Amino acid sequence: MAEGFDYRVRRSERARHARVVVKPEGDVEVVLPRRMALRHAAPLVAEKRRWIERTLRRFEAAREAAPVRLEHGGVVPYLGRELTLRVRVEPGRSRARVARRGHALEVAVGRAGPEPLRDALERWYRREARAVIEPRLDAATRRAGRSYRTLSIRAQRTRWASCSSSGTMSFNWRLLLAPIEILDYVVEHEVAHLEVPDHSRRFWALVGRRCPDFRDRERWLRRHGASLRL
Numbered sequence: 001m002a003e004g005f006d007y008r009v010r011r012s013e014r015a016r017h018a019r020v021v022v023k024p025e026g027d028v029e030v031v032l033p034r035r036m037a038l039r040h041a042a043p044l045v046a047e048k049r050r051w052i053e054r055t056l057r058r059f060e061a062a063r064e065a066a067p068v069r070l071e072h073g074g075v076v077p078y079l080g081r082e083l084t085l086r087v088r089v090e091p092g093r094s095r096a097r098v099a100r101r102g103h104a105l106e107v108a109v110g111r112a113g114p115e116p117l118r119d120a121l122e123r124w125y126r127r128e129a130r131a132v133i134e135p136r137l138d139a140a141t142r143r144a145g146r147s148y149r150t151l152s153i154r155a156q157r158t159r160w161a162s163c164s165s166s167g168t169m170s171f172n173w174r175l176l177l178a179p180i181e182i183l184d185y186v187v188e189h190e191v192a193h194l195e196v197p198d199h200s201r202r203f204w205a206l207v208g209r210r211c212p213d214f215r216d217r218e219r220w221l222r223r224h225g226a227s228l229r230l
Contacts, residue, residue, distance in 0.1 A: 096120035
């Protein structure tokens, strides 16, 4: 327990140093290398307390500013726009249906409440994510003269995307809740990892050539990333 917040400790086989992770949902986690004693966790949290509290406040403010309203007539973000929800409850319906009609999403669910609606929307966003991201990823890899193995759409808690050493590209479906230029930046970022796997100066120089305003887009994600939730 630390002043103002709780935290949990997780051991990692891959971690070389102890670190603190603050997640957009408000969870605080101390990651320790496998052989490091638990007594090191509390002093690290005390040392990082101001940063943790500042980050928690920033995430909370971002969540409160999110435009999402999961109800009939509410709105959800989609690539920089807002889509109005047209919700219809059909008792007995076993599988929700979501269809886009212009600037509206028509949703039919079997029971009322935010949870069935949220589940239906997440499934729709996941399908849309593949349809939107795949052609952008294909175009970016062609421009870079690279190739990837497979595309995976996931719901990572702490990452927007990743590129494995085998060429598997994974993207978070929540990127569709951000403006399109943010999604395009994340695609270019991961394609650059096909050439440079780390975040060295060479990597950022490559990203800068392909996305000159990448610093603005990184700042946008840090500031607004926590609001990209249903």
